[in-house]
Amino acid sequence: MEIDPFVFRLSIFILSIFVGYYVVWSVTPSLHTPLMSVTNAISSVIIVGAIIAALAGNNENIFNAASIFGFLAIILAAVNIFGGFLVTQRMLAMYKKKKK
Amino acid sequence: MISINLLALFYLISGVLFILALRGLSSPETSRQGNFFGILGMSIAVVVTFLSVGNFSTSFIYVIVFLLIGGSVGALIAFKIPMTAMPELVAGFHSLVGLAAVFVAISAFVNPEAFNLGFSGNIKLASLIEMSIGAAVGAVTFSGSIIAFLKLRGIMSGAPITFPGQHILNLLILISIIGLTYFLCKTQNSNLFWSLIVISFLVGILLIIPIGGADMPVVISMLNSYSGWAAAGIGFTLENTALIITGALVGSSGAILSYIMCKGMNRSFFSVILGGFGGTDQISKSENKEQKPVKSGNSDDAAFLMKNASSVIIVPGYGMAVAQAQHALREMVDALKKNGIKVSYAIHPVAGRMPGHMNVLLAEANVPYDEVFELEEINNDFANCDVAYVIGANDVTNPVAKTDPQSPIYGMPILDVEKAKSVLFVKRSLSPGYAGVDNDLFYRENTLMLFADAKKMTEDIIKSF
Numbered sequence: 001m002e003i004d005p006f007v008f009r010l011s012i013f014i015l016s017i018f019v020g021y022y023v024v025w026s027v028t029p030s031l032h033t034p035l036m037s038v039t040n041a042i043s044s045v046i047i048v049g050a051i052i053a054a055l056a057g058n059n060e061n062i063f064n065a066a067s068i069f070g071f072l073a074i075i076l077a078a079v080n081i082f083g084g085f086l087v088t089q090r091m092l093a094m095y096k097k098k099k100k
Numbered sequence: 101m102i103s104i105n106l107l108a109l110f111y112l113i114s115g116v117l118f119i120l121a122l123r124g125l126s127s128p129e130t131s132r133q134g135n136f137f138g139i140l141g142m143s144i145a146v147v148v149t150f151l152s153v154g155n156f157s158t159s160f161i162y163v164i165v166f167l168l169i170g171g172s173v174g175a176l177i178a179f180k181i182p183m184t185a186m187p188e189l190v191a192g193f194h195s196l197v198g199l200a201a202v203f204v205a206i207s208a209f210v211n212p213e214a215f216n217l218g219f220s221g222n223i224k225l226a227s228l229i230e231m232s233i234g235a236a237v238g239a240v241t242f243s244g245s246i247i248a249f250l251k252l253r254g255i256m257s258g259a260p261i262t263f264p265g266q267h268i269l270n271l272l273i274l275i276s277i278i279g280l281t282y283f284l285c286k287t288q289n290s291n292l293f294w295s296l297i298v299i300s301f302l303v304g305i306l307l308i309i310p311i312g313g314a315d316m317p318v319v320i321s322m323l324n325s326y327s328g329w330a331a332a333g334i335g336f337t338l339e340n341t342a343l344i345i346t347g348a349l350v351g352s353s354g355a356i357l358s359y360i361m362c363k364g365m366n367r368s369f370f371s372v373i374l375g376g377f378g379g380t381d382q383i384s385k386s387e388n389k390e391q392k393p394v395k396s397g398n399s400d401d402a403a404f405l406m407k408n409a410s411s412v413i414i415v416p417g418y419g420m421a422v423a424q425a426q427h428a429l430r431e432m433v434d435a436l437k438k439n440g441i442k443v444s445y446a447i448h449p450v451a452g453r454m455p456g457h458m459n460v461l462l463a464e465a466n467v468p469y470d471e472v473f474e475l476e477e478i479n480n481d482f483a484n485c486d487v488a489y490v491i492g493a494n495d496v497t498n499p500v501a502k503t504d505p506q507s508p509i510y511g512m513p514i515l516d517v518e519k520a521k522s523v524l525f526v527k528r529s530l531s532p533g534y535a536g537v538d539n540d541l542f543y544r545e546n547t548l549m550l551f552a553d554a555k556k557m558t559e560d561i562i563k564s565f
Contacts, residue, residue, distance in 0.1 A: 002465075006226060009336060009344055017347030019119055020504075024353040027125040029449065029474050032357060032456030033186055034135075035125050036324055039350040040193040042118045042138055044330045046200050048149040049215075049338045053207035054163050055155040056214030062159050066211030071166050073203035076196045078170025079177070084193060085139050086178035088297060091186075091460055095128035098468035 034091045041084025046078035102151050110148040115345030118146050121351060128469055139547030145342050182423045183464045187320060189455040191249040194323045198241030198304075202297060205235035208337055208558050209293055221288050227337050232281045232293070234333030236300040241326040243304030252453060254258075255311075258313025266307055266310060267374065273303055311372065314495070314533075316453045317361040318372045321416030324523040327353025334537040335470055357455050364449030364475075366501075366512040394530065394542055396549040399560035402489075405548070407565060411442040413478065414516055416458050417451045419492020419527070423554035426465035429491060433467070434561050442482070446515050448496035479516050488520035492554050494533030500540045509537055523547040528556050 002069070008065025027035050102110075117137045124134015150160070182187050208215050208231050209223070217227040240462055250256035277299055284292040311319050332347025334340075362369050406412055414433065420426060433443045445467065451458045462472055482488060490497055497517040500507045518525055518541055532538050541547055550557050 005339070006336075009339065009341070012341060013336075013344050013348050014334060014550040016119075016345045017116070017352050020122070020463075021127050021356065023119060023122045023349070024356045027244040028127060029121065029360075030456060030459035030469055031125045031128065031131060031318045032360075032445075033190075034131065034269060034456070035122070036190050036320070036357070036455065037186075037193070038121060038125070038138055039324060039328070039353050040190060040197065042121060042142065042346050043197050043350045044200065045114065045118075045142060045145050045342050045346050046197065046204055046331050046334055048145055048340060048343065049204040049208070049334055050200065051146070051149045051163060052153060052214060052338070053204060053211065055153045055159050056165075056207075057213055058102060062162060064211075064425070065212040066207040066214065067159070069203040069210070071162065073200040074163060074166045075170035075313060075315060076200040076203070078167045079174035080193050080196045080200070081142055081174065082171040083174030083178045083189075085135060085142070086133050086175055087181065087186075087189065088138075089132070090178060091183070091463070092128070092240035094442045094460070094466075095131070095469050096463070096466065097128075098470050 031092075031095075034088050037084050037091070038088045039080055041088065044077040044080040044084065047074060047081065050074045050077055102148065104152070105201030106516060107148055107152045111340055111342035112143055112345075113142040114342040117144070118342075118346050118349060118356060123352065141342075144453075151457045164355065173488045185459055186460060187316065188249055188252045189458060190285060191252055191320055191323065191453060194277060194320075194327045195245035195249065197327040198238045198243075198245060198330055200326075201203045201238030201334050202235050202242060204334050205231045205238065205337065206297075208334075209235075209290070217337070225285055228285050228288070229281065230333055230336040232284060232296060234330055234337055235297050236277060236281075237326055237333055238330035239297050240304040240307065240552060241323055241330050243301040244308045244326070245304075246321075247305055247308040248316070248323060252316060253315065258316075261309040266306070268305070269414035270306055274297060274381040277303070285381050305469050307373070310374070313367075313374050313381070313453075315367075315453055317369075317450050317457075318365075318369075320454045321354050322359055322373075323354070325351050325358060328352070328354055361450055361455060362457045364513065368508070375539075392543045393405060394549055395547065398550070398553055398560040399552075399564045401548060402550055402557075403561045403564035405522055405524065406436060406441070406487050406489070406561070409441055409521075411444075411481075412436060412487045413485045413520065414443065414445045415484060415488060415489070415490045415493050415497060415517055416445065416447070416462070417493025417496065418435050418453060418457075419494075421452060421457065421461055421492065421556050423492065423556075425491060425555035425558050426461045426467075427559040428555050428562070430462075430465040430467055432558050435562055435565050443471070444478060444484075446475070446478045447472060448475055448493065448515055449513075451493055451496055475513060475515060482516045482519040488523045488526075490517060490523065490525045491558065492526070494527070494539055495537065497541055498537060498539045503540075507537055516542055517541065518546070521546060524550055526550045526554050528553060 194466025335343030
């Protein structure tokens with residue numbers, strides 16, 4: 001009998017929680033705000049679902065019930081991806097060491 | 101175009117790059133490289149998704165157009181936003197992730213064929229459960245973040261909104277959500293799916309309105325975590341490794357930040373969620389204390405004290421952000437350093453309205469990050485310092501947290517400001533802080549109150565040097 005692919009995904013999920021746990025504890029407290037903005041940006045990888053939904057329409061019917069929600073989700077996620085990464089970049093550029 | 105196995109491998113690469121993006125944040129030197137890894141991971145995920153669908157017809161052009169519209173709006177916001185508004189921005193971004201998750205769940209529900217999840221009216225059971233979870237958590241994240249945004253922006257009062265039967269209502273709603281999901285799986289009735297989403301929107305609102313302004317750092321971190329779990333739920337639905345990994349990372353990141361914030365206030369996570377903190381009942385108690393003698397001074401007194409000091413510790417708080425005083429503060433510190441005075445900054449974990457808020461503002465004002473210290477690193481130095489300059493902070497310096505078990509902030513770790521030889525406390529009035537507790541520090545022998553706007557006072561001190 002084969003293992004259900006769901007079990008593999010669950011394994012990835014659980015292990016990633018542990019990876020996240022250790023990686024986030026190692027983030028220096030002074031960078032907690034950039035941490036929040038960058039996690040915001042990467043969680044918008046949900047855009048891949050939106051793209052699949054949006055492209056599911058055919059040429060005669062580009063905007064159907066499902067693809068419209070896909071297109072809307074693309075806009076929202078794109079705001080977040082660009083906004084999140086760029087604002088993180090902007091913040092990180094400000095962290096400087098003492099000039100000696 | 102590309103096989104599903106190859107696609108899965110690329111998504112795995114994206115996931116790993118996202119892990120490296122967070123890993124980079126362990127120090128400011130590696131952080132910029134980390135952000136680059138994040139962008140790379142995102143680009144890979146988007147490009148391989150296009151290749152896997154392989155539909156480069158008119159729809160594709162629309163996708164690119166919508167992507168660019170959203171992207172330009174995001175970029176514009178990122179460049180325009182003042183650093184003091186970061187908490188609102190992050191709350192706003194969380195709401196977008198939440199809503200995007202809801203939309204993706206809806207399109208998967210309406211058109212399951214596109215995602216290989218079965219057929220409309222006959223969706224695979226596991227997928228249906230996963231998309232319900234994704235949609236519900238996404239909806240909670242969306243409406244909760246909107247409320248948080250309104251509170252942080254000052255459009256809605258930061259005071260907690262409570263009403264009798266609130267907790268029972270929340271409990272009933274929770275039970276109805278579980279019931280709805282159960283019947284949805286049995287009947288595949290789309291009305292149940294819509295009701296589930298609407299009720300979840302309601303939960304988000306009810307969850308955040310009772311939480312007061314002082315607990316905002318916890319709220320933001322919590323919503324950060326929710327947005328991650330929503331993404332993970334959708335990741336399971338779409339069988340997408342990148343989304344599952346990212347969801348887990350973001351979910352645990354938000355959870356850890358919530359924990360750190362709760363610990364910084366010595367409050368349990370549940371008492372924050374149940375809300376009502378910072379209400380009016382404590383303020384009335386403090387009114388009869390106003391008669392106690394308070395020493396107040398002006399900028400000349402402050403300048404005199406600091407010029408004759410050999411070490412000064414700056415304690416910034418939310419008031420500094422409100423007054424936009426960070427640049428004036430840096431100038432003042434520059435003047436002190438020119439006189440050979442040792443200056444460092446002490447940051448309390450919950451100073452400001454979000455984790456790390458003060459650090460970003462100081463970085464914006466060109467304060468080198470190796471002069472900025474966390475509570476545990478610097479707390480022992482107060483005893484040896486000549487002047488502590490408290491600018492815009494209040495509750496996090498209140499010695500009552502160590503001495504009075506009756507106080508609502510008792511047990512909260514505080515900065516031992518009172519141990520400094522003299523304390524300069526910049527504040528507009530003697531009013532209590534967000535926790536509604538009178539600050540014992542105002543009435544100490546070694547405290548000199550500077551009643552003024554934080555920015556104006558700091559500028560005046562520079563002039564007095």
